[in-house]
Amino acid sequence: MTTTVTTPGGTAGPRAARPAPSAPALLRARRWLGRNALRIYGALAFAYLFTPIAYITVFSFNDGGRSNLVWRGFTLKNWANPCGAPEVCSAVGNSLKIGITATFIATVLGTMVAFALGRHRFRGRTATNLVLFLPMATPEVVLAASLLTLFLQLAPIGIQLGVTTIVIAHVMFCLSFVVVTVKARIAGLDPRLEQAAADLYATEWQAFRRITLPLVAPGIAGGALLAFSLSFDDFIITNFVSGNVNTFPKFVYVSAQRGIPAQAYVIGAFMFFLALTIVLVADIVRRRRAPK
Amino acid sequence: MADDTGGDLHLRDVTKSFGTFTAVDDLTLTIPQGSFFALLGPSGCGKTTTLRMIAGLEEPTVGSITLGERDITHAKPYKRPVNTVFQNYALFPHLDIYENVAFGLRRRRAKDVDKQVMEALALVELPHLARRKPGQLSGGQQQRIALARAVVNRPQVLLLDEPLGALDLKLRRQMQIELKRIQTEVGLTFVHVTHDQEEAMTMADTVAVMNNGRIEQMGAPSELYEAPSTTFVANFLGQSNLVTGRRIAADTETVTVLCHGQTLHVPVSRCGTEDVDVLLGVRPEKIHLGGEAQEVAAGLNSFAGGIVSDASFMGVSTQYLVRLPWGQDLTVFAQNRGIGEQYPVGSRVTLSWEPAHTFALAGDATAGVESDLAVPVG
Numbered sequence: 001m002t003t004t005v006t007t008p009g010g011t012a013g014p015r016a017a018r019p020a021p022s023a024p025a026l027l028r029a030r031r032w033l034g035r036n037a038l039r040i041y042g043a044l045a046f047a048y049l050f051t052p053i054a055y056i057t058v059f060s061f062n063d064g065g066r067s068n069l070v071w072r073g074f075t076l077k078n079w080a081n082p083c084g085a086p087e088v089c090s091a092v093g094n095s096l097k098i099g100i101t102a103t104f105i106a107t108v109l110g111t112m113v114a115f116a117l118g119r120h121r122f123r124g125r126t127a128t129n130l131v132l133f134l135p136m137a138t139p140e141v142v143l144a145a146s147l148l149t150l151f152l153q154l155a156p157i158g159i160q161l162g163v164t165t166i167v168i169a170h171v172m173f174c175l176s177f178v179v180v181t182v183k184a185r186i187a188g189l190d191p192r193l194e195q196a197a198a199d200l201y202a203t204e205w206q207a208f209r210r211i212t213l214p215l216v217a218p219g220i221a222g223g224a225l226l227a228f229s230l231s232f233d234d235f236i237i238t239n240f241v242s243g244n245v246n247t248f249p250k251f252v253y254v255s256a257q258r259g260i261p262a263q264a265y266v267i268g269a270f271m272f273f274l275a276l277t278i279v280l281v282a283d284i285v286r287r288r289r290a291p292k
Numbered sequence: 293m294a295d296d297t298g299g300d301l302h303l304r305d306v307t308k309s310f311g312t313f314t315a316v317d318d319l320t321l322t323i324p325q326g327s328f329f330a331l332l333g334p335s336g337c338g339k340t341t342t343l344r345m346i347a348g349l350e351e352p353t354v355g356s357i358t359l360g361e362r363d364i365t366h367a368k369p370y371k372r373p374v375n376t377v378f379q380n381y382a383l384f385p386h387l388d389i390y391e392n393v394a395f396g397l398r399r400r401r402a403k404d405v406d407k408q409v410m411e412a413l414a415l416v417e418l419p420h421l422a423r424r425k426p427g428q429l430s431g432g433q434q435q436r437i438a439l440a441r442a443v444v445n446r447p448q449v450l451l452l453d454e455p456l457g458a459l460d461l462k463l464r465r466q467m468q469i470e471l472k473r474i475q476t477e478v479g480l481t482f483v484h485v486t487h488d489q490e491e492a493m494t495m496a497d498t499v500a501v502m503n504n505g506r507i508e509q510m511g512a513p514s515e516l517y518e519a520p521s522t523t524f525v526a527n528f529l530g531q532s533n534l535v536t537g538r539r540i541a542a543d544t545e546t547v548t549v550l551c552h553g554q555t556l557h558v559p560v561s562r563c564g565t566e567d568v569d570v571l572l573g574v575r576p577e578k579i580h581l582g583g584e585a586q587e588v589a590a591g592l593n594s595f596a597g598g599i600v601s602d603a604s605f606m607g608v609s610t611q612y613l614v615r616l617p618w619g620q621d622l623t624v625f626a627q628n629r630g631i632g633e634q635y636p637v638g639s640r641v642t643l644s645w646e647p648a649h650t651f652a653l654a655g656d657a658t659a660g661v662e663s664d665l666a667v668p669v670g
């Protein structure tokens with residue numbers, strides 16, 4: 001590969017003929033790489049993203065006993081009996097209950113806040129925007145500590161650490177995300193559509209119900225999904241304000257010290273595939289409805 | 293929706309300010325029931341704002357709006373028997389065409405929704421698109437749906453905000469005819485906003501020319517064209533030749549004006565100013581071109597000593613630019629009837645026209661002229 005391949009005038013001399021076969025091969029390899037670089041890069045990125053999930057899925061079928069760290073053989077018994085490990089299902093139940101409640105409250109409140117911010121000019125509007133951003137910017141562990149202090153102050157009026165305090169805390173940090181998501185959708189909405197509705201005999205409520213709400217709905221749904229996953233997933237704040245109530249992340253964290261039961265992997269894999277199914281179904285529905 | 297009792301639309305001393313900026317300034321208008329009224333003016337003169345106040349989407353800062361006997365100045369938009377065809381159509385993107393058109397009927401719990409919707413779609417000749425979404429329609433089709441969505445409610449007044457602005461010339465001409473047909477067919481009051489003077493003149497019974505938030509002149513298209521009362525109107529509606537002059541005499545019928553040494557006459561009824569300094573105007577197609585030696589008939593206004601500086605043959609007519617001794621170019625349209633003489637560039641010509649086709653104005657000769665058409669005043 002040290003001899004030069006190029007000969008002036010483009011005619012290949014007899015001396016240049018020998019390395020010639022390897023040059024086209026190199027060229028072909030480069031061209032192949034050029035054509036497939038994006039695909040390779042994409043495959044690597046996906047591998048990076050999905051390796052942990054693949055690991056969870058595989059190990060949910062591990063016949064591992066109390067500790068699920070080494071592969072000991074394939075079994076379906078974890079999937080057949082996801083509540084097999086002590087407390088796992090009550091923790092998941094708590095997480096679902098808290099997640100749904102917090103999502104509902106945060107979505108309703110957040111949507112109303114987003115409309116207020118997106119549609120009206122009022123004193124303190126800029127300040128409100130800033131205040132809503134703060135929980136996203138503050139370190140979670142600091143928020144958690146301050147919430148704990150706050151809730152302990154509330155003990156004398158009958159608010160004990162538990163589901164209530166977790167829900168209050170979750171609503172607080174989910175709210176900002178809902179507001180941001182819904183507000184973006186409202187900002188993209190043509191205000192003339194609502195005016196056209198009013199012009200066509202729709203009262204304020206009817207215009208909102210028939211025009212604005214359906215058009216903002218995808219934003220609200222997105223905000224709600226985000227809120228739910230944030231709440232279901234939260235460990236730091238929950239750990240501080242939950243008292244002796246167990247949630248799924250807390251359960252996983254605590255059991256990690258002794259060895260995580262395979263059932264936790266089952267729940268994790270199940271949540272993942274459930275989310276995947278929801279996304280796929282939503283996409284199919286959207287495509288069906290979309291203009292042909 | 294329309295009741296048959298007097299439904300004239302009145303705007304009285306209506307002013308709309310946004311902060312310190314006055315978008316509509318002391319507007320007074322009467323729009324008779326069943327008429328096709330055009331609001332004509334350049335972009336930004338306050339046309340949309342005026343419509344929005346009639347629709348109830350904007351509240352006047354001062355003044356009142358009444359429809360028939362009813363004061364609607366502060367009525368909610370959904371309580372007015374008025375519908376709008378919006379400048380950008382504003383069709384509801386998540387509803388199909390049928391539901392878009394049915395929207396107003398459903399809000400008022402009308403009977404026979406299906407029949408009325410299909411009739412409205414037939415009126416705009418698009419019944420086959422009922423189940424499409426607005427995003428799947430072309431601009432022209434969306435425009436017609438916006439019209440159907442408003443007309444289906446049979447409002448007392450239909451407001452149209454530059455509804456043909458986005459269409460190409462051919463489709464625009466076609467839609468102008470359609471609109472006029474629909475208006476005659478359903479007999480509603482149409483208030484049509486446009487910045488296209490030709491559109492306003494061909495369609496409307498009455499045209500109001502608006503400039504800087506004020507009405508400059510209002511009347512039948514021919515009236516505005518033949519006897520503009522301001523230089524803005526003279527230049528905005530078609531083309532005008534405006535020449536500076538001084539009033540030197542007047543009797544009960546005729547005003548005599550001295551223009552660059554030439555004595556010209558204008559009927560008192562067509563003289564819009566009492567000032568000594570006036571602008572004399574004449575439309576390009578009213579001017580007769582004659583050879584230098586040609587005798588001008590007695591009683592006609594005329595300018596002698598012109599030189600043809602440009603002649604563009606345009607098929608039905610030839611457009612001449614004639615340079616007068618004081619350096620001003622006048623525009624002349626000569627019909628190609630095959631009997632008159634053609635005058636090549638450089639010919640010496642005399643311009644003549646009827647005093648009855650002359651008008652006199654006060655003010656700035658270039659108001660309302662697009663910059664490239666500006667008439668230099670010598």
Ligand SMILES: Nc1ncnc2c1ncn2[C@@H]1O[C@H](COP(=O)(O)OP(=O)(O)O)[C@@H](O)[C@H]1O
Nearest residue numbers: 310313315333334335336337338339340341342
């Ligand atoms: N909501 C508003 N706030 C401030 N200025 C406005 C508003 N609406 C219109 N204007 C101003 O009022 C003027 C007239 O606007 P518009 O009625 O839309 O003009 P047109 O329809 O004749 O082009 C414009 O200069 C515009 O900038």
Ligand SMILES: [Mg+2]
Nearest residue numbers: 339340379453
């Ligand atoms: Mg406008």
